[in-house]
Amino acid sequence: MSKIGVHSFVWSAGSSKDELDKALSRSHELQFKLIEFSYLDPKQVDVKWLASRIEELGLDVAISMGLPLEGDISSEDPAVVAKGEDILDRAVALVRDLGGTKLAGILSSAHGKQEHALTKKGWDTSVATLSRVADRAKAAGVTLNLEIVNRFESNMLNTAAQGMAYISDTGAANVFLHLDTFHMNIEEADVGLAIRHAADKIGYVHIGESHRGYLGTGNIDFATIFDALVAIGWDDYVTFESFSTTIVDKDLSLKTAIWRNLWDDNVALARHARQFIELGLETAKRRAELVKQTHLTWS
Known part of the structure; x- marks a missing residue:
């Protein structure tokens, strides 16, 4: 069975013991292998x-998060950068304490629509700050997975190629890309090619539809995506993410519209999502096998 995860907001936006336990139990019952929580306050x-x-x-x-405006590590205000660095350190500690290895999300800048363009100074400040966090995360056994999101949610990393440049600048071995099909469908010239190009720098994958609902009912070409994941030998988690007004986290729901x-x-x-992903990956594997098949049948 494929390594398939689910975002906890499919179940609940709450963080009470009862709500958390229900999210865990349902994830387990439906045979998901990983649950992702948006940052929880210890x-x-x-x-x-x-x-x-x-x-x-x-x-x-896995834990995912987006830095707030007051903790933007690409800011020109040293106090704001320091706050962001502290937020990231605490998030790393939470991942470690929960027994996880992945911190994901918008870790390089504030999450939300920006009213100004990124500066070189902002890029350099973010890279230097995240590099320090990465050093401490390495000691905790945690990877930092930078989510590549659309232009309305970040002014820094909108494509996988931009993320790879950022990772190169950090020089850190435990910083990877967090790719999300919803965002890639908006920004990438070719989602399949982008996945193949970024192959050895991908650390985490989100599977989401163009409208954030049921997989296969929007306009994303999932066959191409599954083909690319199989082609690069992806054997880590793909996590289903979906949002609806049925379950609302006020902050995230506003930022993601x-x-x-x-x-x-x-x-x-x-x-449906688990079956869709599982079948999609299995179909891609069978398709890849057929492409390579050389056996001839003689009459």
Whole structure:
């Protein structure tokens, strides 16, 4: 079975023990192998309990986040950069304490539509700051996976190629790309080629539809994406992400412009997504085998 994960916002935007346990249980019941949480505040969550429950269910865990404007590490204000660095360090510690290895999301700049263009100084400040965080994350056994998002959610990393340039500048071995099909569908010239080009720098993958709803009901060419993932030998997690007004996290819903109700039944949605991804990857593998097949049948 493929390594398929699910974002916890498919289940709930809450962080009470009951809501977290329900998200974990449903993920396990529907045979997902990883659950992704948007950043949880350790002051409001029993991290030790959560880590033990994740382990008990045999799940892996990833944490994703977007830096706030007041913690933008590409800022020209040293106090803002320092706050962002502290936020990242605390997020790394949370991943470690939950038994995970992946911190993902918009880690290089603030998450949200910007009203100004990125400067060279902003780029350099971000790279230097993230490099320091990466050094400490390495000691914690955590990778930093930079989400490549569309122009309305970041003014820094909008394509995989830009992300690769950023990673090169950090010089860090534990910094990778977090690719998301929703964002790639907007920004990349060719999503399949972008995946193949970035192959050895990809650390995490989000699978999401063009309208954020049921996979296969939008305009994303998933066959090409699955073909590319098989071609590069991707054997790590692909995580399903979907949003609807049925489950609302106020901050993230505003930043990602979730205005429509794209689903009500999250169990049906998640079950369909796991099967869709699993079948898509299996079909791509069979297609790749046929392309390479040389056996001739003689009459």
